[in-house]
Amino acid sequence: MMPRIFIAVDIPQLHQERIFEIQNKFSTFKLKQVKQSHLHITMKFLGEVKESTVQNVLESLSSLNMAGFDASIGQLGLFPKKSSPKVLWVGADGSFTELHDAIENSLNKITFPKDDKEFIPHITISRIKHLSKTEKKDFLSIYGKLKNIHIGNMRVNTVKLKKSILTPSGPIYETIHEFELQ
Template sequence: MRAFVAIEIQDESILDAIAKIQSEFKISATPVSKKNMHFTLLFLGEITEDTASSVKKALSTISFKKIDVNFTHVGAFPNPRSPRVIWIGVDDTSSKHLVDLASQVEKKLEPLGFRPDKPFKPHLTIFRIKNKVGDILGIMEKFKKVDLGKYNMTELKFKQSILTPSGPIYSDLQVILAQ
């Protein structure tokens, strides 16, 4: 199974605000659906049922407090002139807390052979771009600063991802609640 550890966004008002931003981008790319909005803390890739069981055991030892996440700006990887991903970022305080939680996940799963391929940078992907869309610097300027409200993050999730032609289908394998 294909799996990852994530924080889902489940606040309808924030999801609606994100959908509104997505609608402003007149580009040839499929937006990430509201039901699939999440921060990926660690992508695990293809794993076996036995490994999933070990991951659940390791994740069950994680302890964290709720995190207030403030969404503050829109960005692009690798850059707005030639984007492959368009994302929404968070303020410095939210970022620090999310990085700390991602680090805890990495430490718990490292003994099982999981390591991040790059340092965790908190971002919520709103578009994945397959074909070149050109320079989006102009539209990005409009969203240099946004205020989508505060999301009260209280759950860490171990998720399965099934890829389909109409997009990924995610399901929960485990939910860890904030203390």
């Protein structure tokens, strides 16, 4: 079986705990909460790739030329839109777009196409299964009260190439390699 890989920035334990508190505010709804230990910012999802391709990705990312940066975690958001929410997320503010572009340029050399959609740095915290009209109204009310929340600041010094192993009880993430930013 080919590994399913992605590139991510992990977030500090303290921020994970604060996000867990936010998730609990939505616990009465039919949501699939992301495990606290799985909270991260996906920089690029590569999908299922051959082992030889994993090596090429490692080599490409080793030449990543990007300085570490300060970031702020906060502000709730919804994908695809507020009127039909499917994903609840927390935003990430900092040089994430520049980091994403550097990763894209690095991987473009080994034929990974650039993403079509605009990159929005975020941490997925819940997937929304189904909300009745009443539930949606209640959900959006809680969302509105928490929308402008500030989780905290962090320093981004590394990006990680991770493997996702799908199991019946949810994914298991393993770090394949950690890349230091300059």
